[in-house]
Amino acid sequence: MLNVGVIGLGEVAQVVHLPVLQSLPELFSVQAGCDISPTLVKEVGARFGIPQTYLSATAMIEAGGLDAVLVLNSDEYHAECVVTAMEHGLHVLVEKPMCLSPREAERIIETRDRTGLTVMVGYMRRFAPAFVEAKELLPTLGGVNFARVHDVIGRNQLIVDQTSYVVRPADLTEAQMHERWDRGSALVRDAIGDVGGELAGAYRLLCGLGSHDFSAMRELLGRPSGVAAARMWKQGGYIAALLDYPGFVVSYETGVDEQLRFDAHLEVYGDLASLRIQYDTPYVRHLPTTLTIDETSGDALKKTVIRPHLKDPYTHELEYFHACVVEGRAPKTTPEDFAEDLDLFAELVRVLGTR
Ligand SMILES: NC(=O)c1ccc[n+]([C@@H]2O[C@H](COP(=O)([O-])OP(=O)(O)OC[C@H]3O[C@@H](n4cnc5c(N)ncnc54)[C@H](O)[C@@H]3O)[C@@H](O)[C@H]2O)c1
CATH class of the missing domain: 3.40.50.720 (NAD(P)-binding Rossmann-like Domain)
Structure with a gap:
């Protein structure tokens, strides 16, 4: 123990x-x-x-x-x-x-x-059994034609307030809060330069929420060769990007809103079948992550939905x-693996900044 x-x-x-x-x-x-x-x-x-x-x-x-x-x-x-x-x-x-x-x-x-x-x-999403099973099934899809990495969620607190008791402190001092903001700004400057508030906000969104998406995408599909295009809006609160892979493109979309909904999924479209890993909010434990497989069988399209295990990804x-x-x-999920995400975020922010 x-x-x-x-x-x-x-x-x-x-x-x-x-x-x-x-x-x-x-x-x-x-x-x-x-x-x-x-x-x-x-x-x-x-x-x-x-x-x-x-x-x-x-x-x-x-x-x-x-x-x-x-x-x-x-x-x-x-x-x-x-x-x-x-x-x-x-x-x-x-x-x-x-x-x-x-x-x-x-x-x-x-x-x-x-x-x-x-x-x-x-990176708990990568330990969800549906994700592990999807990775095993990936070679059966044939060649990959397209993939989508989608993460549009409601603010966490909306879900947490309905389902959990959380003590939220009101005793942090002004000095502590300013020290944290200053430290964050200095670290972002060190990572991507003096880029201004909007791009810095986009970088923090990518580090916070996007790191889940990029790391799962990399484990499943490998590292993209580059960022073909990217846009942000609402002060860097929403981002869409096209990521280049050999022979296909991944569409990435993310943002946080005020809806009581959590929609994070990776969908991979292959020659022979497509698969989709669908995550629900991690704040309600044991909500299943599902794997859906669509494949053509004769004249029919067969849809299989698998919930491999009820145990939540954090426990795994x-x-x-x-x-x-x-x-x-x-x-x-080593530090080197994480560093790849930071590297991609810097590149994505660079493309965002060229507009
Ligand atoms: N894997 C996931 O799904 C997931 C989900 C939520 C949060 N997170 C990550 O977990 C971390 C915490 O997130 P949270 O939502 O609980 O945030 P939070 O703000 O609710 O909690 C952070 C806590 O850290 C304390 N703190 C700040 N500086 C500290 C220091 N120097 N030493 C000790 N304590 C300090 C704060 O007082 C606060 O209570 C973040 O890095 C976040 O990205 C991961």
Whole structure:
């Protein structure tokens, strides 16, 4: 069993990771948690029975007694926490985006190589059984003619407010919030230059939501050779792009609105059949991810819908993380794998900026 510490006790920790960790008592024991919000540390610590709580990640890590940490705090602090944890001998599962700049990614990779520890990026959609099965079925589609990667969702809080109890802190200071914004701006500048607010917003949307889409697309279809065209609107809140592959194009579309709907899917159209992986909101656990296969059979079009398993992708992801740590094997969602997404986002933003 791994003794774990949780860095960041916000929305996703409360709705997803802490309940999932509790559902896997043979694999994980949550020994510590930290957040910069005293309210969260007190209330979430008590609610989930976390034995030791701290107001800083460094204090939690230095206190010892842990095998691994889950990094679930704000994006701007991921790299710092990942590196500090590894410097103290801890394995790491870090939520996406692993970091915001290539320089941070290099630092994480260098520390991982020096310490020999496991660092895994929390791309849970790639652990959904429907996704794994789709990958296995892909060669049966024949040549790929076209694919769509679609992620248009309602704001998370609309769904969370209907289905979960979440403590939202009101005790973060102005100084803490400004430090976070300034840090985020500096990291985006380091990654893509001084591009202005709209392009910087598009880059953050890609790092936040788009990283799920791009990483799943890369695992399924490989890395695109380039970005053929891209547009953004609504201050960088919506993006559409055409991504070049040898012999076909992928249409990518994303945005966040105020509808109580979560529609994320990857659809691949082949010569012999097409398949579609359909994700629902991850904030309501165990909502199925489905795989639909359309194929022509004689005069008929046959549609098969598969729900391979009811277990949610986060549980599969955490089981996989545990196996990687105890067996000493590299995860498929490595820091290098994440760095490919950052690279593609920079290219997409460059194309967006040429309009
Ligand atoms: N895989 C997924 O499906 C998924 C879903 C939601 C969020 N996420 C990721 O999880 C992370 C957290 O998202 P969230 O929605 O819970 O955000 P949130 O703002 O609700 O929670 C983040 C928490 O981190 C705390 N924090 C900020 N800086 C800190 C620091 N230096 N040390 C310790 N704590 C600090 C904040 O006080 C806050 O409570 C983000 O990186 C996000 O991209 C992933």
